[in-house]
Amino acid sequence: MASVVRMPEVLANVTEAAVANWLVQKGQTVAVGAPLAEVETEKAVVEYAAEVEGTVLDLLVEEGQSVAVGEPIAVIGAPGEESSEAAPSGDAGIAGGAEPPVAADRAAIDEQAAAPEPETAPEAAASPVAGAPTALGAPHEGSGGAEEGGRRAVSPIVRRLARERGVDLARVPGTGPDGRVVRRDLERFLAGQPEPQEAPEPAAEPAPAPQRSAAPEPSRAAAPDAARFDEVPLTGMRRAIARRLTESKTTVPHFYVVGDVRMDALLDLRAQLNDGGDVRVSVNDLLVKAAAGAFKRVPDANATWAGTAIHRHRTVDVSIAVAIEGGLLTPVLRDVGSRSIGDVATASAELIDRARQGRLKQAELEGGAFSISNLGMHGVKEFSAIINPPQSAILAVGAASARPVVEDGRIEVRRVMTVTLSADHRVIDGALAAQWLAAFTDLVEHPMRILL
Amino acid sequence: MPKRSRLDPAVDWIRLETTDEDWKAADPGLLTGMLAELHLIRAFEETVLELAGEGLVHGPAHSSIGQEGGAVGSIIGLRSADGVNGSHRGHHQFLAKALTHVSGGRFDTGALVPDEVDTVLQRTLAEILGLAQGFCRGRGGSMHLQWFEAGALGTNAIVGGGVPMGAGNAWAQRHAGTSDLTMSYFGDGAVNIGSVLETMNLAAAWRLPFGFFIENNLYAVSTTVQEVTGEARLSGRGPGFGIPAWQVDGMDPLAVHLATEEAAERMRAGDGPAVIEAEVYRFFHQNGPYPGSAFGYRPKDEETSWRGRDPIERVTRQLLDLGAMTQQEADGVREQAVQAMRDVASRLVEPDPESDGKRRIRPDLWPDPAFVDVGIRGDASELEGVRTLEPLDHDGETRSGRFVDAVAGVMQHRMEQDERIVVLGEDVHRLNGGTNGATKGLAKAFPDRVLGTPISENAFVGLGGGMALDGRFRPVVEFMYPDFLWVAADQVFNQIGKARHMFGGDNPVPLVLRTKVAMGSGYGSQHLMDPAGVFATSVGWRIVAPSTAADYVGLMNTALDLQDPVLVIEHIDLYPLTEDVPVDLDYRLPLGKAAVRRSGDDVTVLTYLSMVRHALEAVEQTGVDAEVIDLRWLDRASFDWDTVGESIKRTNAVLIVEQGAQGTSYGGWLADEVQRRFFDWLDQPVQRVTGSEASPSISKVLERAAIARTEEVVAGLERVVAGMGER
Numbered sequence A: 001m002a003s004v005v006r007m008p009e010v011l012a013n014v015t016e017a018a019v020a021n022w023l024v025q026k027g028q029t030v031a032v033g034a035p036l037a038e039v040e041t042e043k044a045v046v047e048y049a050a051e052v053e054g055t056v057l058d059l060l061v062e063e064g065q066s067v068a069v070g071e072p073i074a075v076i077g078a079p080g081e082e083s084s085e086a087a088p089s090g091d092a093g094i095a096g097g098a099e100p101p102v103a104a105d106r107a108a109i110d111e112q113a114a115a116p117e118p119e120t121a122p123e124a125a126a127s128p129v130a131g132a133p134t135a136l137g138a139p140h141e142g143s144g145g146a147e148e149g150g151r152r153a154v155s156p157i158v159r160r161l162a163r164e165r166g167v168d169l170a171r172v173p174g175t176g177p178d179g180r181v182v183r184r185d186l187e188r189f190l191a192g193q194p195e196p197q198e199a200p201e202p203a204a205e206p207a208p209a210p211q212r213s214a215a216p217e218p219s220r221a222a223a224p225d226a227a228r229f230d231e232v233p234l235t236g237m238r239r240a241i242a243r244r245l246t247e248s249k250t251t252v253p254h255f256y257v258v259g260d261v262r263m264d265a266l267l268d269l270r271a272q273l274n275d276g277g278d279v280r281v282s283v284n285d286l287l288v289k290a291a292a293g294a295f296k297r298v299p300d301a302n303a304t305w306a307g308t309a310i311h312r313h314r315t316v317d318v319s320i321a322v323a324i325e326g327g328l329l330t331p332v333l334r335d336v337g338s339r340s341i342g343d344v345a346t347a348s349a350e351l352i353d354r355a356r357q358g359r360l361k362q363a364e365l366e367g368g369a370f371s372i373s374n375l376g377m378h379g380v381k382e383f384s385a386i387i388n389p390p391q392s393a394i395l396a397v398g399a400a401s402a403r404p405v406v407e408d409g410r411i412e413v414r415r416v417m418t419v420t421l422s423a424d425h426r427v428i429d430g431a432l433a434a435q436w437l438a439a440f441t442d443l444v445e446h447p448m449r450i451l452l
Numbered sequence B: 001m002p003k004r005s006r007l008d009p010a011v012d013w014i015r016l017e018t019t020d021e022d023w024k025a026a027d028p029g030l031l032t033g034m035l036a037e038l039h040l041i042r043a044f045e046e047t048v049l050e051l052a053g054e055g056l057v058h059g060p061a062h063s064s065i066g067q068e069g070g071a072v073g074s075i076i077g078l079r080s081a082d083g084v085n086g087s088h089r090g091h092h093q094f095l096a097k098a099l100t101h102v103s104g105g106r107f108d109t110g111a112l113v114p115d116e117v118d119t120v121l122q123r124t125l126a127e128i129l130g131l132a133q134g135f136c137r138g139r140g141g142s143m144h145l146q147w148f149e150a151g152a153l154g155t156n157a158i159v160g161g162g163v164p165m166g167a168g169n170a171w172a173q174r175h176a177g178t179s180d181l182t183m184s185y186f187g188d189g190a191v192n193i194g195s196v197l198e199t200m201n202l203a204a205a206w207r208l209p210f211g212f213f214i215e216n217n218l219y220a221v222s223t224t225v226q227e228v229t230g231e232a233r234l235s236g237r238g239p240g241f242g243i244p245a246w247q248v249d250g251m252d253p254l255a256v257h258l259a260t261e262e263a264a265e266r267m268r269a270g271d272g273p274a275v276i277e278a279e280v281y282r283f284f285h286q287n288g289p290y291p292g293s294a295f296g297y298r299p300k301d302e303e304t305s306w307r308g309r310d311p312i313e314r315v316t317r318q319l320l321d322l323g324a325m326t327q328q329e330a331d332g333v334r335e336q337a338v339q340a341m342r343d344v345a346s347r348l349v350e351p352d353p354e355s356d357g358k359r360r361i362r363p364d365l366w367p368d369p370a371f372v373d374v375g376i377r378g379d380a381s382e383l384e385g386v387r388t389l390e391p392l393d394h395d396g397e398t399r400s401g402r403f404v405d406a407v408a409g410v411m412q413h414r415m416e417q418d419e420r421i422v423v424l425g426e427d428v429h430r431l432n433g434g435t436n437g438a439t440k441g442l443a444k445a446f447p448d449r450v451l452g453t454p455i456s457e458n459a460f461v462g463l464g465g466g467m468a469l470d471g472r473f474r475p476v477v478e479f480m481y482p483d484f485l486w487v488a489a490d491q492v493f494n495q496i497g498k499a500r501h502m503f504g505g506d507n508p509v510p511l512v513l514r515t516k517v518a519m520g521s522g523y524g525s526q527h528l529m530d531p532a533g534v535f536a537t538s539v540g541w542r543i544v545a546p547s548t549a550a551d552y553v554g555l556m557n558t559a560l561d562l563q564d565p566v567l568v569i570e571h572i573d574l575y576p577l578t579e580d581v582p583v584d585l586d587y588r589l590p591l592g593k594a595a596v597r598r599s600g601d602d603v604t605v606l607t608y609l610s611m612v613r614h615a616l617e618a619v620e621q622t623g624v625d626a627e628v629i630d631l632r633w634l635d636r637a638s639f640d641w642d643t644v645g646e647s648i649k650r651t652n653a654v655l656i657v658e659q660g661a662q663g664t665s666y667g668g669w670l671a672d673e674v675q676r677r678f679f680d681w682l683d684q685p686v687q688r689v690t691g692s693e694a695s696p697s698i699s700k701v702l703e704r705a706a707i708a709r710t711e712e713v714v715a716g717l718e719r720v721v722a723g724m725g726e727r
């Protein structure tokens, strides 16, 4: 039975080698170990010896021809097997065994090599004309991400949220780098807020400040358990409130002074002012004016902390906290000290109105050293408020109610209001706060002085 | 005319040759054992070449045919507890050690291959073929053969790379109070590599029971020994280091045996290392079944003359001459060896049904592809039940002190409790605690366990690796500066980092490497790197980078518990800080837990080491509502993705803050990982704070310009804010 001699792996991991010289001829008999051929790779020429004895029936590759390792290169017949008698079976072995598989393999290889062509061709033809925006990353039709002149950048989180909430991103203006649509843009869009230039800066919270330690939370709570509550996505305003008031409460050293103020005279005055006048003056307007008067008397308190210095303000600007849908805003009344009560009342009504419509400008929310937050209309007796940074004080105003008061050793019933001043100790010391509160009390209790 | 007098080396350099008397005096059982091992190895190697010729050995098969005499002669007299390791050409050393282990070096010529021997042959061949039943589960292959039980410590594809680790094994043997020794094998090419020369010096300085066995086969691939050295008598390297040396004919196994006995006697007695140079010859080329002459670098007649000195023929002739064996018996040994290998091979390969006349690996013997990453490191089960403490939540008693004192303090505490711990590094034993006081008090308390090393990072860290693999000691190695990792890179990354996985994934490498980042100290381009990035992108290491003294104590304790190599990064800026540390230094920080140093909603700042403070300062200055996460654990396996992921999902922005140069930076891999894990949660690209491209210079202003501190984090936060769009 003839055996097939295959191209040996001359060097480890060499895949191909050539027969440099045949050292035997067809018909020659060979012993085990007799050199058959010189096999050549890029690096070495090696004598290759017969591993079986017999007659060389066929040499399948020409000298100099390279073949893959493992391919048949010669046929050796069993000892005594004659060239003539072995030839048919040998030929059959080669022709029927080795050759066709090789040919078939080639075909398979060719087919593989050719395969991508028909597929790529039509695609290439279908791709946009040369010079058009690259097909890579171009939006699919209807995805709505494209803008004139090219691709529109949208941050991944925005894509995800927009998908979840069914937002058409084409309608969301982008304010990130190079117009990228970023999370804030989507939040603003979802909150139905106006364009960023006019977007008001949310500010201080007049609500009662829980008396908590100022230590930062060590770590966050686990992800919300969807089964037990509805998750309300944060609006930009909610985030701003959370951030700024956390910052204030944890970094500004607050202290509080509390006073009771008799309101009878002021309420009487207000009644007179409103009786027939064309502007309606609110209690709050009068308190704003009284506060301004107090700052005139105690100017050192009209100051803010600026890190490396203290800024003493030249005018008295008073922020008023306005509750609106979904949060609150604190527009600033400028130079209250030099304005008449009527003027203050008009300006404040107008600011409150625009705050509720979401039409305040950023500049109208900035500045001042002081805010007033009034929850009296809700019947709150007293509360303390968190300072609205970078301001240095806020006055929390409770409801005026009839209370027993001792006057000249006698118990009288008076309408009394409790106010709490939160002050930034970096700027305002205790005695200064006390002086300011005394001045405020005096003005409220003698309201004609407010009007001076 | 100056006066000149001749100096001589302080130790002997000897050529040893056998005489007929030696052969007569030799134990016939020993000689028979040699012949048996020689034949088994020869038949084994022939089988490997045959399989390689059929394309069944993936990668190179470096044949030892012709040089078996050196390995067998030197190993047959060793104990199982003695260690050997070797290089890329290591089949013969491995087999000699494994066969001697299972046979005691004594063979019955009538029944040469008992089951234990058959198993050794099969598992070794299986390993070389890359099969699951191999000694290293098929991971190691031809160049990484390890069998601890037999004292085969592992062969190595980095020439000379196993030498420092072998010395570590010898250190452990000596300090465990045994008289065992370790022998490391390498070639005439490898003798010139730093690992070998550094270790010669170190082993001599510390009088380790360590043999340097040079197989001088005259060629390194195709390069001759004369071309690459001025002293081609390679045993001459020994005396220069104060190591006695023997030169022997490696084709004479008895000569090798006798030289080894002389050397071993010294080593076992505590007299220090030895060099043995065996002159051998590989009959084939570097790898594969063809002679070197086919490649033209050596003449055929040289090959013919060396073939005439075949160690098998030598031993056979002597046994016949002595009348200790008959020709028939000798032929029987060869036949049994050949038959055994035929049987072994037939269990591993089979006729290929798809290719006429070819064989293939039996398909069911391959390793499971899912095994690819198994055993890179341990499963950390050693940490189960340890007492952990989170310093952030600790309200027990604390003591205030300097950070650097906590570094020395926790080590002292652990060394008191755990006698295995050994500290080594440059100057760690002097200067009252090394160059920074980080090992203060240790040398005084434990003089034998605090080792000042020669300046040879590659050798001493590798020696630590060898100690760790041995397991009887816990090395704590110090690199004075992180950049020295480059001169030790082979041992740090190729050896220590890969050893567990490469040899099958089972044998742990518990080693702690300490170093300090010194950016800001003016030491310039070659001292001021942050090594975190290089280690994080290299396989096998765990990394901790404590930012507080209390964290340092807990992280070092966990590092010392772990069965893995752990890099502990310190920073000179932190050393002088005064901080509170829990009084009882026994607590561990949990593996893979980061610390949220500040909560916030706008951006997740990922940072570590001294940059934690800079990041907090920057956040304070900018008022950005950042969440600052102190990573603590930096390597991919220990990274706290839970804490980081939860934060990123909230902030949708990430700033990675580190101090050092861009090129080797840590944040690169992390940014990549973050964007792939959290792409859909990001509102802007992952932002980075790093130093500049250059390594920091010595000039104070240039150094400042090259590194990141608070100001650079402020700028980074501003970039993040710009990325957030308008309010």
Ligand SMILES: Cc1ncc(C[n+]2csc(CCOP(=O)(O)OP(=O)(O)O)c2C)c(N)n1
Binding pocket: B088, B089, B157, B158, B159, B186, B187, B188, B189, B190, B191, B215, B217, B219, B220, B221, B286
């Ligand atoms: C550090 C390193 N450099 C280069 C190599 C590539 N290489 C593998 S073996 C070898 C020759 C080694 O010669 P020698 O030490 O004399 O051993 P031999 O092969 O002769 O046994 C070389 C250069 C390597 N494995 N490791």
Ligand SMILES: [Mg+2]
Binding pocket: B187, B188, B189, B215, B216, B217, B218, B219, B220, B221
């Ligand atoms: Mg060599």
